[in-house]
Amino acid sequence: MxxxxxxxxxxxxxxxxxxxxxxxxxxxxxxxxxxxxxxxxxxxxxxxxxxxxxxxxxxxxxxxxxxxxxRRSLVFKLHYSASDSSERNRVKTRLKKFIIRRPSLKTLQEKGLIKDQVFGCQLVTLCKRENTTVPHFVRMCIEAVENRGLDADGLYRVSGNLSTIQKLRFVVNQEEKLNLDDSQWEDIHVVTGALKMFFRELPDPLFPHSFFEQFVEAIKISESDRKIKTLRNLVTHLPPCNRDTMKALFEHLRKIVVNASTNLMSTHSLGIVFGPTLLRPENEPGNMAVCMVYPNQIVERMILEFDAIFC
Structure with a gap:
């Protein structure tokens, strides 16, 4: 006052x-x-x-x-929190019941609701299903490239349109018949991109995880004859589907090298492209050379010494 x-x-x-x-x-x-x-x-x-x-x-x-x-705000928050928590619990309960009651993948496949996949499937499983040792899709891609793309610049190095490659992947997984001569697959880089994706998505690589260290040790051998002999011995001990698919692929890559004057893809270039795709360690090693250098060298050697290793 x-x-x-x-x-x-x-x-x-x-x-x-x-x-x-x-x-x-x-x-x-x-x-x-x-x-x-x-x-x-x-x-x-x-x-x-x-x-x-x-x-x-x-x-x-x-x-x-x-x-x-x-007070009103606190009451609202408490009520909202309790309501929100209750709703989450109801959703979790419903999801658990759905997961428990849902049919297995095998059951869905037997009923024809889900078709067997090609991409991302184990190589041995795919070959057994197709009653072959080289997947049909691999043979189709190799044939398409050799018929109309051996002279394409940057073959396997140049990337095709990713959305078209994904579309091709979907068609392969969902449809039984595939015609790679169709105009929508006209770009040969789409075909090569899809083939690389197939090998990249194999759960167990073309060079199986269990053989990775053995191939790395083999490529380190300084004596050429012993190196080739060791590689050949390893190949003969691979599962039949891995060995035959590998032989088909490297025979194809050798043809690409023969046309290197037009497609500009040397053995070294193909080693860089396919090394990390075909050879992957099961666990990430601390030495980068194991992931980057040796896989490339192995692919190069397999192309150069194809006759001595596979024939």
Whole structure:
């Protein structure tokens, strides 16, 4: 409470208790009234008091409203959180029931609801299903490239249109018949891109994980004759589908090298392209050379010494 006298003196009285301010005000007013003189102070004091009282009431109302708002907000949050948690639990329960009751992949395949896949399938499983040792799709791609693409610049190095390659992948997985001479597969880089994708998506690479270290050790041998003999011995011990598919692929790559003057794909270039695709360690090694250098060298050597290794 602020008091100003006629002489211009100002006094500021403060208290946290509203009742104390009220007592001060009544005391000062009674004192002024007992003097018998009319001074502007009385009216001023009343206005100040009313203003202070009104402001205190407003502040109290605002604080009360904020507290009520906070309570409502807290209640809403608690309710929302509980509701949200309950909904998540219901969804989890339904998903668990669905997973438990859902039919197996084998059952769906037997009913014809899901067709057997080509991409991403184990090589031995695919060959057994097709009653062959070289997948039909691999033979079709090799034949298409050799018939109309041996002179294509950057064969297997240049990337085809990815969306078209994915479309070809879908057709192979969903349809029984495929004609790579169809105009939609006219770009030979789409065919080569799909063949690389097939080998890249094999769960167990063309050079099986169990043989990876042995092939790496073989390529490290400095003596050429012993190196070739070791590689040949490893190839003969591969599963039949891996060995025959490997032979078909490297015979095809050798034909590409023969036409290197037009397609500009040397043995070294093909090693860079196919090394990481055909040879992958099961666990990531700390030595980068194991993943990058040796696989490339193995592919190069298999192309250069095709006759000695496979024939």
């Amino acid at each position: 602020k008091i100003t006298t006629e002489s211009g003196n100002e006094f500021l009285l403060q208290s946290d208790a509203d009742i104390t301010i009220q007592e001060w005000f009544c005391t000062i007013r009674n004192t002024i009234d007992s003097l018998g003189t009319v001074q502007p102070f009385s009216a001023l004091s009343v206005n100040v008091r009313k203003s202070a009282s009104t402001e205190a009431l407003h502040q109290g109302a605002e604080i009360k409203e904020k507290k009520n708002e906070q």
